[in-house]
Amino acid sequence: xxxxxxxxxxxxxxxxxxxxxxxxxxxxxxxxxxxxxxxxxxxxxxxxxxxxxxxxxxxxxxxxxxxxxxxxxxxxxxxxxxxxxxxxxxxxxxxxxxxxxxxxxxxxxxxxxxxxxxxxxxxxxxxxxxxxxxxxxxxxxxxxxxxxxxxxxxxxxxxxxxxxxxxxxxxxxxxxxxxxxxxxxxxxxxxx
Numbered sequence: 001x002x003x004x005x006x007x008x009x010x011x012x013x014x015x016x017x018x019x020x021x022x023x024x025x026x027x028x029x030x031x032x033x034x035x036x037x038x039x040x041x042x043x044x045x046x047x048x049x050x051x052x053x054x055x056x057x058x059x060x061x062x063x064x065x066x067x068x069x070x071x072x073x074x075x076x077x078x079x080x081x082x083x084x085x086x087x088x089x090x091x092x093x094x095x096x097x098x099x100x101x102x103x104x105x106x107x108x109x110x111x112x113x114x115x116x117x118x119x120x121x122x123x124x125x126x127x128x129x130x131x132x133x134x135x136x137x138x139x140x141x142x143x144x145x146x147x148x149x150x151x152x153x154x155x156x157x158x159x160x161x162x163x164x165x166x167x168x169x170x171x172x173x174x175x176x177x178x179x180x181x182x183x184x185x186x187x188x189x190x191x192x
Contacts, residue, residue, distance in 0.1 A: 031092035051181035
């Protein structure tokens with residue numbers, strides 16, 4: 001029994017460490033929109049590879065497949081900034097990495113979450129869903145939950161002689177995500 005548990009532990013540990021993400025992003029040369037389009041012209045081998053636009057941050061990314069580590073069969077992609085309105089993020093900056101999950105329409109994303117001296121740091125893992133036509137990638141933002149409890153009957157009874165309940169309405173928000181650039185340019189704008 002111990003042998004089986006040990007083997008399961010080793011397999012889980014090797015899968016968990018299948019792809020290590022550097023703590024700080026790299027800045028790669030040769031990542032402007034014209035160069036990337038020329039590089040991918042007719043040579044895209046994967047449906048995820050290509051130019052993508054992230055409207056929430058107004059940046060254009062290229063998703064490109066990279067060779068997995070030796071002995072790994074993982075399908076790993078690198079997300080590299082091609083153009084950004086944020087002047088602190090240079091073209092060629094690696095914004096994160098994506099790895100296929102067990103479900104075919106899902107990706108495990110590791111996106112850098114902080115800018116320090118024109119470098120991206122602090123990779124955070126989140127889940128993304130790819131639509132059937134591979135024209136959009138919806139990112140599920142990581143959620144931080146804080147829970148606490150106070151017994152109002154014992155805490156400052158002279159002030160809190162009653163409990164008020166205020167309704168809180170969450171306004172709907174569009175899901176964060178990426179749009180394939182060819183789809184963005186192909187659609188006609190809708191005017192109001």
